[in-house]
Amino acid sequence: MKLRLGLLTICYSVSCLVSAGEWDYFDTNITINSVGDIQDFIAQHYPIEKSKLRYQTKSLIEQHYNFDIWQNGEYQHQKTIVVSIDNQHRIRRIFHSLDNSVLINGRPTTALELEYPRQIEADYPPELSQGKLVTASTQLFDPDLRTAQQLPAPENGWRQQDDYPLPIVYQTKDIELLQVGEEYFLRNHHLVEVNVKALLGKQTPDGPVVREQGNFLPNKMISRFSDLADLAKIELNDERFAPLMAFYHLNHSIEYSKSLGYPLFNQPVKFDARGLVTNNSTYYKGPNTIVFGIGGPSPDAIDADVILHELAHGIHYQIVPDWGYGHSGAIGEGFADYWAGSYSYRVQYLDPARRGQEFEIDTVFNWDGVFGPRRTTRSLWNQRARYFEHGHYRAHESVGGELGDELWSSALFQALKAAVQQYGDGTDKVFREFDTIVLQSMYGLGRGLKMHNLAESTLYAATRLYPEKDYAQILRRQFSHHDLLKSPFVVRLDQRYIDSQTPLTIALETTGRPTLVSGDWLLDTNLVLTMNQQLEHRLEISSPLPSNLVCGQAFSSQLDVRYRFQSWLSEQRWQDEKKIIVGVPKLTTPLVSPNYQLPDASSDAQGRFTPGRMIFSHNLTDRDLIIDKRFTVYLDIEHPSMSDLSITLTSPQGTKVTLWDHQSSLQSGFNGYFTVEHDQPLASLEQQMGWGRWRLEIIDQHEGHQGTLRAWGVGPFSDYQCSHNEQPSLTSPSSGGSSNGLSLLILLSIFMARIISSRSTYLEPTKRREK
The missing domain is CATH 3.10.450 (Nuclear Transport Factor 2; Chain: A,)
Incomplete structure (x- = not known):
């Protein structure tokens, strides 16, 4: 959807490295x-x-x-x-x-659009000084026809606009435009329609000007209207309808941002609503120009989502003129999707007849994206997307199996929805406050920004602008769900279930910068350690357990840390609390020990991502088994990067629970337990029948590391072993259960292609708008 900086297109075929600010x-x-x-x-x-x-x-x-x-x-x-x-x-x-945030084959690249921005060769309408501005009425879609009529998307995309099955219904809107003599033109203080003919640019400061005609539509004219009656009755099949749509929605959004306190554009935005022969639209930074495509079954500018998405690229370039490198590609797309989605949500919310029944607000490009052979809408509710700091978040590309654009937009938009639910009063107040936070958050950033930098800045903006409201907490919940917040430290521990005679050992690690730390470690509210030292990378601390703990019960491990990266910087505070359980569950059913090598994630030569996926199964044969709090899952996985993995367990009744969601680990792997009593993800299994086939699914969503499932088990346990840590024996299946793990050769040959090589439907990359 947007112009990609010149350097980014090179990264498809060569090795790139991304660093951070x-x-x-x-x-x-x-x-x-x-x-x-x-x-x-x-x-x-x-x-x-x-x-x-x-x-x-x-x-x-x-x-x-x-x-x-x-x-x-x-x-x-x-x-x-x-x-x-x-x-x-x-x-x-x-x-x-x-640091250089994007390297190609070890060398930093240069974004030509930042250093040598291109200009346009174009036709213009008359100047403002040649006439006067007047207000007139016209008929448009707001935000688009399908949303206005709440028509479900077709099962197969419409191939042309005439396939739309309902009557065309317009909405009357006022616009301010230029009158020169007896004619009217789409120009005012905010906008000017142009006819783009070519791009003019240089490769070096002293190099020649290169004219690029590219995919610009030839032989077209700037829109003009003979009288106000002509303007008032423009219809969808008129070539001037798309320019009218773009003019109204661009102008409305620019005025809206000004009303929030952000007069972003010091020159009128140029636009060409019928500028490209391709099915794509682009914002050009140098000339501050938006060019919309007409190559699809429906022109791009017929959909307000597309219009506002492209304007949003102009917005982030006005806030951060050196927007580039780092994760700027995916962030820019995500913000642009949010800006379009926020408007559509606001329009519907402000209509009392539709409030609470808003149509497809978690989707952008609701009109344009359902035309053509494949759907190109994008989601504002991608709950699967997780952030990997060292991933390559370029525009329109997937990281960890999910679209990077949707990672950023989903976090913002779902926070907006939560804010409206908490503070909505039937007016646009919450939308205005939240959009203000989103705009403010980008100020102060520059080249090389990454998603966690902007997430941190968004919390800062929410706290500074609205300290009396919970906007920062709402955003923090959404950012945390997607792992978008980078903590200064991480606490790693091997076991949550330990016997009372084994000291508890944890490691406090920095996530990037050495720092001076001081603070306390408490176990079950008992102070066991005070620290005050320079932490370069890792501090491992250990303590015997307090003597008053009860077998089978949980206690807390708390860290309260004050840290300062440099003596001239402010001191900050960080806290962490983890629940530890006294005792190791004594599993009564045998373990399965496949010792199976887990497939790594991979990408093919075209950049198509495939997560590594493996499914294991285990049968419990006791038909009288009812799951209660004394039910456990045991995992023994060897893997150098546990944060690459998500692990789910599906019960015989079809309930799926998440055991591991990309957390890190103290060691290279995980060896431990989960119980219904102490682990919230398993709580939904309580009172289900336990007999039947249990499925363990391990998905690797980041390339570069491979591991092994050494053993796993599921079933009831008789008690907690609290006096010493006795590992379960790795025995053959008995009457308590049986294994048909896919590590067996025959079943492996049957299921290998289906389970490892292919992708389950629900984990395919989200269909996205590639234009």
């Missing part, structure tokens, strides 16, 4: 009075030789100064430092991206 926060009164003061400060505290102000922006809460930097005598295209200063001229935070 970081936030620094300040609570001291470091006062800044000039750009020179900022440059002096960053020269003293950051490893750079020279800095030069690239641009300055102003948001609702801060001023933001973005600097180009030099190292080793050379300008660093991908690196930046962004300093945010409050109204009292104090430094509040700094975003520093000091």
